[in-house]
Amino acid sequence: MTTLVLHLDGPMQAxxxxxxxxxxxxxxxxxxxxxxxxxxxxxxxxxxxxLDDLSPLRFTIRIDRPGRRIVDYHTxxxxxxxxxxxxxxxNRAHAVLSDRxxxxxxxxxxxxxxxxxxxxxxxxxxxxPVFGPFLGRRSCPPAGPWHLGLHDGxxxxxxxxxxxxxxxxxxxxxxxxxxxETHGPTDRVDTTLTDPHEFGPRRSYGTVTTHRWTETxxxxxxxxxxxxxxDALTTV
Numbered sequence: 391m392t393t394l395v396l397h398l399d400g401p402m403q404a405x406x407x408x409x410x411x412x413x414x415x416x417x418x419x420x421x422x423x424x425x426x427x428x429x430x431x432x433x434x435x436x437x438x439x440x441l442d443d444l445s446p447l448r449f450t451i452r453i454d455r456p457g458r459r460i461v462d463y464h465t466x467x468x469x470x471x472x473x474x475x476x477x478x479x480x481n482r483a484h485a486v487l488s489d490r491x492x493x494x495x496x497x498x499x500x501x502x503x504x505x506x507x508x509x510x511x512x513x514x515x516x517x518x519p520v521f522g523p524f525l526g527r528r529s530c531p532p533a534g535p536w537h538l539g540l541h542d543g544x545x546x547x548x549x550x551x552x553x554x555x556x557x558x559x560x561x562x563x564x565x566x567x568x569x570x571e572t573h574g575p576t577d578r579v580d581t582t583l584t585d586p587h588e589f590g591p592r593r594s595y596g597t598v599t600t601h602r603w604t605e606t607x608x609x610x611x612x613x614x615x616x617x618x619x620x621d622a623l624t625t626v
Contacts, residue, residue, distance in 0.1 A: 394509050395538040395545050396425070396516075399497040399552060402460075404490070404526035412488040416526065418459065419451050419567045420498055422598050424526050429512055434520030447504040447512075450568040454552040455615075457496025464488045492530070497552040499538075501545055513540055534620070550613025550622040561606045568601045578602040 398420055405421045406414055426444050435441070466486045502509070516537040524530055538549070546566070556562060566572075580600045613622030 391503060391542070392506055392509055393541050393543075393545055394502040394513055394516075395541055395549065396428075396500040396502065397497070397534075397536055397538055397552070398500060398525055398532060399454075399536070400525045400530055400533040402492040402494055402525070402530045403457075403496055404492050404530055406526065412486070414488060414490040416459065416491045416493055418456065418493060418496070419453060420449075420500060420526070422449055422569050425449055425500060425502075428523050429515070431521035431523065432515040432519035433512070434515075443508070444512075446508060447502055448568075448570050450501045450503075450546060450566060450570075450572075452499040452501070452546045452551075453496075453565040453567070454499055455495065455497040456565070457493045460492050460494045462490045462492065464490045499546060499549060499552070509540065513537075535623075538623075547607070549626055550619060551607070551611045552615060552619050553612050554614055555609055555612040560609055562609055562612060563604050564607050565602065565604050569598050570601070572601055572603065577604055 403420070404414070404416045405419065405424045407417050407421055407423075426441060426447070429444060429447075430439070430441060464487070466488075502512070523532055523536055525532055538545075541549075551562070551564065553562075578601075580602070581597050613619040
């Protein structure tokens, strides 16, 4: 089976699924809508274009480094120039406050499957994207190579993990998340509103069922971080 692989790694990532106005949450893994948004940007799709041609794509995510969830108390606007005018002169502050959550220092390897013709088309677009990639929000660019190309076999069990080796033990526990049923045991099943049909003023989403489980992988798959991981990637 042909599989397209992405590696999503950066200082901060944000994968919202139920954000409302002044509360911008994030899941602890890339959402289907977030990854499809990256692909749509690479293809040059415009705001409001249909995403139905990307619906056959299926995603399985390996959580290389879980990172940690952080929050930014965000302030926009305010100040004398943009405040609301007072009758007595001067302006009343009109700042917009929000809590914005991010995953910090996390890394994910994403395996994408689907019809070969669609995978080849997406692969070509990712090599020369029309619009640049962001990890959920524009303030979150990827830290390094994020497009790992097309692979045969099972890349999530062969490509190095982007994490340091533990001090002891022969295996490591690694979490996986998939938007389709797997053949192995599933620890948890969730339903989220992250299947996009259109991004735009009338954005439309469908529900997607995610399957989450843990596997034990050889410690030899741990490729380290930074340059060490890049070196391990080139030797596969």
